[in-house]
Amino acid sequence: MTDRLYYDNAYLTEFDATVLEAKEENGEIFVRLDRSAFYPTSGGQPFDTGKLNGANVLDVFVDQDGEVWHKTDAAFSEGEAVHGKIDWDRRFDHMQQHAGEHMLANAAYRLLGGHTIGLHLGKDSSTIDMDLPGGRTHITLDEIHALEDDVNKNIQKNAPIKCWFPTCEELEKLPLRKPPTVKEHVRIVQIGDYEFCACGGTHPSSAGEIGLVKIISATPSRGKLRLQFVCGMRAFLAFRRRYEVLDRAAGALSTSWEGLDGQVEALLERSKNAEYLLRQERKASAVRKADQLYAEAVEANGRKIVRHVFSGIGIEGLREAGNAVIEKGGAIALFADESEKGYLLFFARSNDLDVNIGAVLSAACKKCGGKGGGRSDFAQGSAQEISVLDEALSLLE
Ligand SMILES: [Zn+2]
Structure with missing residues (x-):
């Protein structure tokens, strides 16, 4: 049994000992000493590292028989005198x-x-x-x-x-x-x-x-x-x-650390308000754009098809723009919103038209690699390629 020197003196960083047993297993070297200040992993406390002569001590553990083993990166022979030094900062x-x-x-x-x-x-x-x-x-x-x-x-x-x-x-x-x-x-x-x-x-x-x-x-x-x-x-x-x-x-908020949480709260509130106003403005602008698109669209077969790709207005903005178009009657809206993640889709038709717009969106997505669907009067989905709008248009025509 190894005499565990740290039991008596936790401050002992260097010691001399003799190798009782040295072995190599699967290319790894293990050494057992007559005495050691190295702490083996136990009771929740990790092992010590350090040096045995010139070798690094990589692990220290207790085996099933209660023997302390040092895993090292250089070989030792039985009876060899060693000088051990533990890494004090870690210990x-x-x-x-x-x-x-x-x-x-x-x-x-x-x-x-x-x-x-x-x-x-x-x-x-x-x-x-x-x-x-x-x-x-x-x-x-x-x-x-x-x-x-x-x-x-x-x-x-x-x-x-x-x-x-x-x-x-x-x-x-x-x-x-x-x-x-x-x-x-x-x-x-x-x-x-x-x-x-x-x-x-x-x-x-x-x-x-x-x-x-x-x-x-x-x-x-x-x-x-x-x-x-x-x-x-x-x-x-x-x-x-x-x-x-x-x-x-x-410092970034020009306050002291005591004022930081108050400043962060105020900043979050301001940013929330700003985001809300931005969303409102984007939606209003999308509706204005939708009105303009409707006015410019050419009527064919008793209906106006309005197609447009918006940017960053979200599904809510798409819905409002779409509704602005279809409430005028005799209209079909094929709208997309471009973002980093791809395209959101919103298709809708006026109540006075007999077109299954949900089926059109599903079919176009199926062909162009997207997903979505909905009712006969409106549908939504998403796609990576904007060709889905052309496909929907040709299905309608
Ligand atoms: Zn303890």
Whole structure:
């Protein structure tokens, strides 16, 4: 069994060891040592990276027999002396996230009666899933603030964090937040006098080193509450990124970040009004155009066929333009509206004509590659090619 050096000292970054076993499987190299400071993926905390002599450590994991394996990119031989060095930035980041998680889970336990059932330390943020009394899967903004306040105040009190293996008698007396999953060799992490939890992970030696904890989201997930959060440097960087984005957005609207949401609301309102007015104007202009087209159209066989391709008036505009034409009597409107997505189609006929315009649109679409249909007096559809209008015209003639 590998002596796991991080159990006693999470700050140990370099160590000397001897290779107990080295093997190659499917072109991948795995090394087992007599002692190691490398943390293997477990308990929701990802593995450490770093160097073993000149080789890069690409993965560290525990096999079914509880042995720690280092996956490396260079070969080793049994009995070889190695010098290990872990990537401290990555490790310390994991220590901050992991200890922050203990404090957040502890606050949720005390303030909301929540039981944390799973931890995932992700690349950018971490999550815990929580069982809340009554099966609640939502919490209020006030409750989120209460959790954040509690955790960050406790961080600033800088309580010591202690990890040790208690005896069975000692373990029975500890006020554990949740029962341990293993019976023997239980490692306890204690923060101040309020948090006791079984955990095999790495943590800083005092709460102050966590720096800051911020909840990013609180959402339901598979019947539980999922809290997404960042700790330490991640929380600071998240603050910096948001600060810069807010600053830029506020600058673009010539306001301060405090005035930003008000300005955005006002801007949305103005843009909604402007869009409404633009739509009204386009429709009115489409109707004027339709009147003009009708006036210019030549009557043949007792009817006037009016054909036109509009631009950006939408189906509503097409309908209004079409209605403006057919209400004059003895008219057929074959209208299209061009947009980036292709052509919207609106065909209609006056009530005094006996033409099935829905059948005309369907037939033209079938021939020219479009879709649509409707009633005998009006129909709508869409097509990629505007040849559908010529086809409809020749069907009518
Ligand atoms: Zn832990």
